Amino acid sequence: MRIQFLGAARTTTGSLYLFEVRGQRLLLECGLFQGRRGESTERNRNFPFDPKQIKAVVLSHAHIDHCGNLPNLCRQGFGGNIYCTFATRDLASIMLEDSAQIQRDDAAFVSKKRAKQGLPPVEPLYSAQDAEKAIRQFVSINYDRPFPVMDGVTVTFRDAGHILGAAQVVFDVDENGRKFRYLFSGDLGRGGDDILRDPQTVEDVDYLQVESTYGARVHSPKASANAEVGQLVRETLDRKGKVIIPAFSVGRTQQVVYTLHQLTLAGELPRVPIFVDSPLSVNATEVYRLHPECFNETIYKFLREKENPFGMENLTYIREVAHSMKLNDLKDPAIIISASGMAEAGRIRHHLANHIGNSANLILFVGYCAEHTLGAQIMSGRSPVNIFGEPHEVRARVGSIDSFSGHADKNELAGYVEALTGDIKKVFVVHGEEAQALAFGETLRAIKPKAEVLVPEYQQTVEL
Numbered sequence: 001m002r003i004q005f006l007g008a009a010r011t012t013t014g015s016l017y018l019f020e021v022r023g024q025r026l027l028l029e030c031g032l033f034q035g036r037r038g039e040s041t042e043r044n045r046n047f048p049f050d051p052k053q054i055k056a057v058v059l060s061h062a063h064i065d066h067c068g069n070l071p072n073l074c075r076q077g078f079g080g081n082i083y084c085t086f087a088t089r090d091l092a093s094i095m096l097e098d099s100a101q102i103q104r105d106d107a108a109f110v111s112k113k114r115a116k117q118g119l120p121p122v123e124p125l126y127s128a129q130d131a132e133k134a135i136r137q138f139v140s141i142n143y144d145r146p147f148p149v150m151d152g153v154t155v156t157f158r159d160a161g162h163i164l165g166a167a168q169v170v171f172d173v174d175e176n177g178r179k180f181r182y183l184f185s186g187d188l189g190r191g192g193d194d195i196l197r198d199p200q201t202v203e204d205v206d207y208l209q210v211e212s213t214y215g216a217r218v219h220s221p222k223a224s225a226n227a228e229v230g231q232l233v234r235e236t237l238d239r240k241g242k243v244i245i246p247a248f249s250v251g252r253t254q255q256v257v258y259t260l261h262q263l264t265l266a267g268e269l270p271r272v273p274i275f276v277d278s279p280l281s282v283n284a285t286e287v288y289r290l291h292p293e294c295f296n297e298t299i300y301k302f303l304r305e306k307e308n309p310f311g312m313e314n315l316t317y318i319r320e321v322a323h324s325m326k327l328n329d330l331k332d333p334a335i336i337i338s339a340s341g342m343a344e345a346g347r348i349r350h351h352l353a354n355h356i357g358n359s360a361n362l363i364l365f366v367g368y369c370a371e372h373t374l375g376a377q378i379m380s381g382r383s384p385v386n387i388f389g390e391p392h393e394v395r396a397r398v399g400s401i402d403s404f405s406g407h408a409d410k411n412e413l414a415g416y417v418e419a420l421t422g423d424i425k426k427v428f429v430v431h432g433e434e435a436q437a438l439a440f441g442e443t444l445r446a447i448k449p450k451a452e453v454l455v456p457e458y459q460q461t462v463e464l
């Protein structure tokens with residue numbers, strides 16, 4: 001078996017791994033590379049292999065850095081099956097549709113700039129039709145059901161606890177009589193998630209490919225998150241302010257809604273109007289509701305005995321722009337949850353522009369913000385900040401909670417690897433910025449002294 005690391009190698013973005021077994025080719029993930037425009041365009045448009053020669057794709061979860069380039073792969077001739085869990089298929093279908101829209105807007109923006117230089121327009125990376133076509137190639141398989149993906153390769157999905165439907169991928173390979181197990185961790189959750197089950201422990205692992213997003217960082221304990229949210233929100237509502245929460249549409253929004261729901265039922269928050277204002281967030285929440293098979297015991301019980309975890313009387317989901325605009329006229333205390341989580345795009349920017357200048361309000365960050373994004377600027381205490389090209393003084397209180405992370409931290413990752421059984425021969429560390437990946441590589445050498453630990457470079461090929 002041969003593996004080529006074609007993405008998320010010494011970085012977190014653009015997951016793409018090419019496997020070769022018995023002369024057949026299989027892709028693990030086909031994510032969008034997101035970075036500087038020139039490099040992104042080049043990497044996303046051109047595959048370093050012929051898509052027509054790929055037999056099948058296996059997908060761990062629906063985040064765009066893992067599935068976002070599938071429409072392009074299918075457009076360039078890949079006609080095989082794309083295997084994933086049911087929830088991943090449903091989430092990917094709304095994510096790819098949304099991504100196609102972003103591609104279209106992005107191409108229009110670039111074409112406009114080019115027109116001024118007398119250059120011809122550029123085509124979007126893919127269209128909504130391409131995304132729809134890719135979705136038709138999806139084949140869904142439940143967790144813990146082994147299934148053959150090609151000669152000599154059987155795949156089993158196991159819980160990864162990262163987002164709805166996210167899976168670790170177990171490859172059981174029979175290479176002309178030589179049998180071994182290759183485990184891909186996918187993106188791993190912290191465990192103890194409000195909604196999802198914990199990452200499962202996999203047995204008899206021979207080779208491991210593990211993520212390292214936070215390979216050198218430790219998060220705050222998860223237990224304190226709900227209490228912190230409760231206190232910050234309550235204080236703001238008490239002084240008649242509004243709470244603005246930038247949140248990713250998939251995962252974080254549902255987690256925040258469920259937290260607010262629990263706090264409200266416990267009498268720790270007054271029943272003020274709560275709005276989820278983002279079409280993608282609304283769609284994603286509907287997908288969450290459709291997949292209780294991915295829920296942990298506690299939320300499953302909540303659903304059976306109480307009510308819809310993502311719905312309450314004082315909560316309104318907003319799709320239409322006109323309805324979203326009406327939120328500008330709100331006078332009384334309220335909570336607005338909107339996307340994107342880094343405040344780089346989407347309706348959240350309107351809400352920030354409207355509310356950031358009032359000291360009664362709270363801007364509450366519940367996720368990671370990449371360097372230079374509007375979210376990161378606000379979190380760092382900068383004032384004024386530019387929103388839609390206008391300077392805005394930051395007078396609102398700014399809060400941030402890092403324990404909601406969808407990714408395991410250094411200790412949680414180490415605990416995950418320690419719990420795996422089997423005689424691990426090689427470990428490949430992927431999906432982490434170089435410093436995080438290298439540091440986690442060192443940690444692994446201490447935990448698994450008998451294993452060879454590798455932090456593959458971009459395009460590196462390894463033979464097993």
Ligand SMILES: [Zn+2]
Nearest residue numbers: 061063162187
């Ligand atoms: Zn992910």
Ligand SMILES: [Zn+2]
Nearest residue numbers: 063065066187
């Ligand atoms: Zn990822």
